[in-house]
Amino acid sequence: MGSTKGEAAVSAATPKPDAEVVLSRLKDFQKRTVEHVFDRMYLADEPTRRFLVADEVGLGKTLVARGVIARVVDHLWQQRSINIIYICSSGDIARQNVQRLNVSSDVEFKLPDRITLLPQHVEDLKKNKLNFIALTPGTSFDLKHQTGRVEERVLLYWMLKSIWNLEGVAPKNVLQVGVGRKAFRDLLERFDRDRGISRGLKSAFRAALADDNAACRQQGKSTLKVRFNRLCRELPKSREWKQIPEDTRVEIRSVIGELRALLAETCIRSLSPDLIVLDEFQRFRTLLEGQDDAGLLAEKLFEWKDVRVLLLSATPYKMYTRGLDAGEDDHYRDFLKTISFLLSETAAAERIDRTLREFRRSLPACG
DSSP states (O other): OOOOHHHHHHHHHSOOOOHHHHHHTSOHHHHHHHHHHHIIIIISSSOOSEEEEEOOTTSOHHHHHHHHHHHHHHHTTTSSOEEEEEEOSOHHHHHHHHHHHOOOTTOOEEOOSOGGGGGGTHHHHHHOSEEEEEEOIIIIIOOOSTTOOHHHHHHHHHHHHHHTTOOSSHHHHHHHTTSOHHHHHHHHHHOOHHHHSOHHHHHHHHHHHHHHHHHHHHTTOOOHHHHHHHHHHHOSSOOOGGGSOHHHHHHHHHHHHHHHHHHHHHHHHHTOOSEEEEETGGGGTHHHHTOSHHHHHHHHHHTSTTOEEEEEESOSSOOOOOTTSTTTTHHHHHHHHHHHHHHTOHHHHHHHHHHHHHHHHHHHHHO
């Protein structure tokens, strides 16, 4: 495959990791697992996009994942860039495992604590031949705290300033929320717009806002821009957060929350993942179900074109519960949910469900 000058420059800056060196450090059964996973994901006549490695604690699932990453990086090396995303339940676990997963001594794992702060990192990611990004559901996907962190609102202000042509102090007052006036203004002034915002991501956010506006108009709802401008008129002067009427505070939270969600969705798309590793995924199963904010964001990652998803777990679902236990069918529901995610097809999981139920009904007759 031919390469442009830009590709050559990037490739020269990042030496290609040696997959065989990584695999040579694995035990034979780990190596066989790596080769089987890689074969099913990339070389099979009908490759699967999702694969589960479920093994006992202590048998080296993380090392298997490292081997798979090495194989994938080697396989995709001719691409312009390769993005590997590792998702685990906490930042502590991420920091513990990222070095064990890293197959390149020349590339460091990035651990952004908010998806919505990615506009400050995207340009750096695009310059790299190989990127490792660690995410956690609690910090990277969680949008329950609707107004978010002050750094997110500072970023939103500068993005919206050029997209919506914000003027005056009122927009600052809306986004200030509970932060002191001087502290928030100082953060705004110190923000480096030239280096702090990806132009491509700002353009994508502009398009996402336009699509959202069109959807709101079609549904007969006020657009985010109309609602934001209305809040600006209600807050022409800075006031303490507690002095703002409760209904206005509710609307501020709602508007900022929707803006953050839209920005997060835009940022997720910008990651363009090639391989996603979900470590002990049963600890954050809601990510796989796509029913809350975090799940809907994660779904956009999992459905990215050509992405492969590797799940790791010692206990992918609850194997057994007694009839008297609370929620006695949880083990079976968890099993079906796991199957449904792996197959990416609800109908296939339903067929398996019917087959198992028929089998269970036939057992007494066999006795």
